[in-house]
Amino acid sequence: MFADKGETPPRPPGGPALDMEPVFHFVDLPLWPGAEDPAAQFRIACHAKPWRGVAVYASPSNDGFAERALIGERAIMGELTAPLAGGPSGRLIEGQFVEVVLYSGELQSRPLVQVLNGANTGLLRSPDGRWEIFQFLDAEEVGLNRWRLGRLLRGQLGTEAAALDDKPVETPFILLDSGVVSAGLQASELGLELSWRVGAAGKAFSDEFFETVRQSGGLRALRPLSPVHLGVMRSLDGDMSFTWIRRGRIDADSWLGEDIPLGEDREAYRVEIWRDDTLVRSEQVSAPAWNYGFAERRAELGDDAFRFCVAMIGAKTGPGDFAVLDVDPNLSGKSGSDLEKYERLSQQDHA
Numbered sequence: 001m002f003a004d005k006g007e008t009p010p011r012p013p014g015g016p017a018l019d020m021e022p023v024f025h026f027v028d029l030p031l032w033p034g035a036e037d038p039a040a041q042f043r044i045a046c047h048a049k050p051w052r053g054v055a056v057y058a059s060p061s062n063d064g065f066a067e068r069a070l071i072g073e074r075a076i077m078g079e080l081t082a083p084l085a086g087g088p089s090g091r092l093i094e095g096q097f098v099e100v101v102l103y104s105g106e107l108q109s110r111p112l113v114q115v116l117n118g119a120n121t122g123l124l125r126s127p128d129g130r131w132e133i134f135q136f137l138d139a140e141e142v143g144l145n146r147w148r149l150g151r152l153l154r155g156q157l158g159t160e161a162a163a164l165d166d167k168p169v170e171t172p173f174i175l176l177d178s179g180v181v182s183a184g185l186q187a188s189e190l191g192l193e194l195s196w197r198v199g200a201a202g203k204a205f206s207d208e209f210f211e212t213v214r215q216s217g218g219l220r221a222l223r224p225l226s227p228v229h230l231g232v233m234r235s236l237d238g239d240m241s242f243t244w245i246r247r248g249r250i251d252a253d254s255w256l257g258e259d260i261p262l263g264e265d266r267e268a269y270r271v272e273i274w275r276d277d278t279l280v281r282s283e284q285v286s287a288p289a290w291n292y293g294f295a296e297r298r299a300e301l302g303d304d305a306f307r308f309c310v311a312m313i314g315a316k317t318g319p320g321d322f323a324v325l326d327v328d329p330n331l332s333g334k335s336g337s338d339l340e341k342y343e344r345l346s347q348q349d350h351a
Contacts, residue, residue, distance in 0.1 A: 025045050025172055030225075031221045039182075039190060044183040045077055046198070054201055056070075084098055089156070092153060097149060122149070124162075190316070224317070226320065226322060227310055227311070227312060297329070
């Protein structure tokens, strides 16, 4: 359950402002440099009018709640005022805009060097509940509390699949800054569904001021990122050799060394072959390469096109995000350095 939006109750003439239940979102975020505690990456963003602070409690059951966080800073958050089409990652996008209305606060433009160092990072929730992390260089105020964000970097920190989702009007938006804080998840609770009770700090612990939701978190930071640069070569005898490059969650941005750290106890991948919506073959391999023999392929697929999917396997999460390659089985076989390579750079969700 997510509280998407809220309205300030009317203020009686001459009377005090009435407290409202906070509008809040739990967000399960990936790791990034300087934020490498999986439990702390389960975060919460809150808004309320008037702002008196927000208290967060949790329990494995429906009673016995313990305080986990006391939030003193209101998050800058709002919602889309215009639909946003899915977009690619890994490039600066000109001509696409994120149009939002903020419940409070303001935004500002930043130069590219600051954005590449983490400034102007936002969150958009997909219809299925996943969060896309994106960045923006330009922030233009176009009306009362209304902003137009441009020159976008979408699908950051391994959220490429969420970036491909179309997002409708009223999609929640959050500025990822110091107002988005750890919810207080403990290391022993990673992946466990808990009851979370969120409400106005200092108010009675009742349904009038607090809302209870069931939510799990912490596993997004542990889930391996999807591989990239999928390729396939067909030999003269009809075998197909697939290759890919892994990505890392931990210390993977350094230019020092020959390769990035593995980030897992061991290197392992799940390989799957799909024809339409039918899983034809599934295997586990220990290196970023896999061969699909001609005899096996003909027996399983004939001459049909198929989809190759691969994901790195995490010790605590199982297969991570899948990368996908749609394959034309009629690739012409060539020899030596002229072997044909078929590569699709855009990443998709696992079928």
